[in-house]
Amino acid sequence: MSRTGLSLLPVDYQGDIIRPPSEAFSLILQVTTGCSHNRCTFCGAYGAKPFRIKPWSQIEADLDFAATWCRRHTTLFLADGDALALPHAQMVALLQHIRRTLPWIRRVSSYATCQNILARTDEELNEYKALGLSRLYMGLETGHDPTLRAIAKGVDSGRMIDAGWRVRAAGMFLSVTCLLGIAGAECSLDHARATARVLSRMQPHQIAVLTLMLLANTPLYRQMRAGRFFLPDPAGLFEELRCLLAELEPFRTQFHANHASNYFSLSGRLPKDREAMLATIDQALAGVLPLKPEPCRAL
Numbered sequence: 111m112s113r114t115g116l117s118l119l120p121v122d123y124q125g126d127i128i129r130p131p132s133e134a135f136s137l138i139l140q141v142t143t144g145c146s147h148n149r150c151t152f153c154g155a156y157g158a159k160p161f162r163i164k165p166w167s168q169i170e171a172d173l174d175f176a177a178t179w180c181r182r183h184t185t186l187f188l189a190d191g192d193a194l195a196l197p198h199a200q201m202v203a204l205l206q207h208i209r210r211t212l213p214w215i216r217r218v219s220s221y222a223t224c225q226n227i228l229a230r231t232d233e234e235l236n237e238y239k240a241l242g243l244s245r246l247y248m249g250l251e252t253g254h255d256p257t258l259r260a261i262a263k264g265v266d267s268g269r270m271i272d273a274g275w276r277v278r279a280a281g282m283f284l285s286v287t288c289l290l291g292i293a294g295a296e297c298s299l300d301h302a303r304a305t306a307r308v309l310s311r312m313q314p315h316q317i318a319v320l321t322l323m324l325l326a327n328t329p330l331y332r333q334m335r336a337g338r339f340f341l342p343d344p345a346g347l348f349e350e351l352r353c354l355l356a357e358l359e360p361f362r363t364q365f366h367a368n369h370a371s372n373y374f375s376l377s378g379r380l381p382k383d384r385e386a387m388l389a390t391i392d393q394a395l396a397g398v399l400p401l402k403p404e405p406c407r408a409l
């Protein structure tokens with residue numbers, strides 16, 4: 111996730127706007143604020159920002175502005191945390207309106223929680239795809255069920271796999287996020303193996319691996335302060351990443367561990383780049399790869 115400071119633009123942006131790194135050049139249309147789940151114990155993304163759907167008049171005004179001033183953008187990202195929380199009729203109206211107002215947009219994307227994906231029928235997902243919503247970013251975080259429970263993700267790994275398959279079956283590009291360190295030091299490798307298993311069954315088009323950074327406004331931070339959660343040290347995180355990558359079955363996907371939170375950058379296509387990426391991790395484990403200084407890491 112990256113935060114964008116857009117407050118100077120005459121578009122209605124409420125609070126920090128968070129978007130995936132690959133949406134850096136997208137037009138950002140904030141249709142909801144916050145996250146409808148907002149309970150994950152590690153997540154400080156939206157904090158006290160309440161979930162709500164923005165008024166249609168505001169969304170229309172932002173699209174009218176974009177139609178005049180944002181004619182070079184060809185991709186559009188629907189913010190905030192899970193635009194798929196919009197009622198079906200409203201989502202259809204929104205996508206139709208984007209098509210009418212900004213006909214040059216070739217891709218609409220959004221974050222989506224597993225719960226909101228599963229709340230849609232196959233026909234509804236197909237309709238969104240036909241109307242231009244062609245990429246969803248889903249946070250798996252881990253395939254390790256005890257950890258999914260511990261972090262209050264609200265779903266188990268089986269439901270994550272179902273949601274992933276339903277997105278793919280609708281013909282959308284599926285990007286899935288995983289979090290190094292989220293199971294703590296004790297379950298680190300169990301988390302890596304289980305996550306590799308779940309990803310292998312889900313087969314997303316893109317895997318994005320971030321590294322957990324404990325934010326002071328989160329329950330997990332308080333658990334760490336109380337001595338009930340221990341983050342793996344950097345070498346432990348690299349072992350976790352190595353295990354995750356090594357245990358993935360050989361399906362075709364883009365594998366990115368190049369987020370600002372990571373200690374070093376890794377990116378490639380699987381399965382063809384797996385050995386080269388494992389060699390890079392081994393260099394990190396051997397202490398011969400330059401690492402990002404701690405103050406330079408960010409969410």
Ligand code: SF4
Pocket residue numbers: 145146147148149150153154155191223249
């Ligand atoms: S679903 Fe995503 S945005 Fe919402 S609380 Fe969990 S991690 Fe944060």
